[in-house]
Amino acid sequence: MPELPETETIARDLHAAIAGSVIISVEVLRRDVLRDVSAARVRQSLTSRTVSRAWRRAKSVVLSLDHDAHLVVTPRFTGALILGAAAAEDRYACVRMGLEDGRELRYTDVRRLGTVAFLSSDAFAEWSAALGPEPLDADFTVERFSGCLRGSKRAVKAVLMDQSRLAGVGNIYANEALWRAGVRPSRRASSLTRRERATLHAELTAVLHAAVAARGTSFRDYRDAFGARGGFASQLQAYGRGGQPCTRCGLPLKSSHAIDGRATVWCAGCQQ
Ligand SMILES: [Zn+2]
CATH class of the missing domain: 3.20.190.10 (MutM-like, N-terminal)
Structure with missing residues (x-):
């Protein structure tokens, strides 16, 4: 998608x-x-x-x-x-x-x-x-991102993917940003510390910029306007890698559909 x-x-x-x-x-x-x-x-x-x-x-x-x-x-x-x-x-x-x-x-x-x-x-x-802020806009600061998460008892991954809170992020980049930031996807959004919010903000924007530079991820169906595939799939660290070793700590990545019915992949060793 x-x-x-x-x-x-x-x-x-x-x-x-x-x-x-x-x-x-x-x-x-x-x-x-x-x-x-x-x-x-x-x-x-x-x-x-x-x-x-x-x-x-x-x-x-x-x-x-x-x-x-x-x-x-x-x-x-x-x-x-x-x-x-x-x-x-x-x-x-x-x-x-x-x-x-x-x-x-x-x-x-x-x-x-x-x-x-x-x-x-x-x-x-x-x-x-009715849509949330754009994460690649210049005014998308840590404070604005904190505002997206504020007060939510839902899992942080579900909030990242809620288009009314934050625009443009779906299952691939929610998984990737949380892995990069070392934050467990099931954590309540409101439980993230200021430092964790700052790290997640930095990693979310970084992974989105990197994926734009690679012209996106073609996992199954996505094609660009000329019918070509995106090149970011080879850089994925979490999405689609359930059961494979974490590239940071070596433990096998876990996979579950419990949070939102979509595949959530995370490392129990280095995502807290
Ligand atoms: Zn790990």
Whole structure:
């Protein structure tokens, strides 16, 4: 499932490739990926519009249009935004957008659990306001991070992944940040000391920066806008390594689904 680094990679690539491009045709092939908008409105609202900016908020790619409305694409498990030649064979294509220069941007999704939303300026502001701060923003200080964790009796891993508290972090990077920081994922968020919060803040931002630099992690399905895999999987220390030796202390890593139903991997030797 694309998290911050993967979505950031897609958004940066798309911005470089299509900012300033005009959408000349829109075809909705699978209506069930649309959220709170009809296929007709998507067609009307996008056709003849210029993409002014492609960027990321949380785990969504945002295409901002010249009339200050936004297409918000959330790939979830198997969704992908692919830029390529028009009319390319793609049996999983859900939405196709033809660009004036003959290229096509399409949203494709095998399981169709991802979503495509079209939001007015006001609706977008409301959606964004319900999300937590962006961990790679310059104003994401230790104090702001402490504010995300404050008062929560839930497991720190669950709070890291709660999009209303902190944007963009999912299972891969929550596991990695906690391993790097030496903090056990099941700890109550409110129990972390100031020093642990500072270490976790530093390791979380470091692992996200490193993963963006490697163009994300392709564990199963994730592909970038040109269909290529991300390169961060070889740097993973915890996620996907249950039962394998901890690279810091040598003990076998533990794995459980107890916290949030997702695979949590940690080292009982060096995560306190
Ligand atoms: Zn260890």
